[in-house]
Amino acid sequence: MKSNHKKLIHKHVDKKLIFRLRLFFVIFVGITLFVIYDVIQLPSSILFAIVCYIIGSLVGFVASRMFNIVWHEKKEKVVSKLDAVGIVILILYFVIALGRNYIAGYFFTGQLLTVISFSLVAGIMLGRLVGTGLKVRNVLLSEGKIKQKKLK
Secondary structure (H helix, E strand, O other): OHHHHHHHHHHHEOHHHHHHHHHHHHHHHHHHHHHHHHHHHOHHHHHHHHHHHHHHHHHHHHHHHHEEEEEEOOOOEEEEEEOHHHHHHHHHHHHHHHHHHHHHOOOOOHHHHHHHHHHHHHHHHHHHHHHHHHHHHHHHHHOOOOOOOOOO
């Protein structure tokens, strides 16, 4: 079953898009490991980490909108394109990413600031991964390349 799913993905999804999703996943896992280590060192930061994961995931989910995921007729694959709204979201995304330490630095310091920053980034990566993955799935469903699973 897994092998068929993997073949289907490689057949119908552009290599650049697959690479981007894998990159989001690797960054998410790597940063999450850092956050777990920091939370173990500073247990009182766990609530901050959870809240920042949630906020970051929401921001990442919205940021996944910056790429328009569409079906390319000639390639017969799902591809991503940056559209006008995506450019605005991308600019806002970079402003937030660059300013998070500056803004949070007024309120938090040291290891807690690290936990907050890394939790936000990990949440953003998770949100982008989920948002982009859902868009790819919806395009594949609409093109009839995959079937919707029925709940029992």
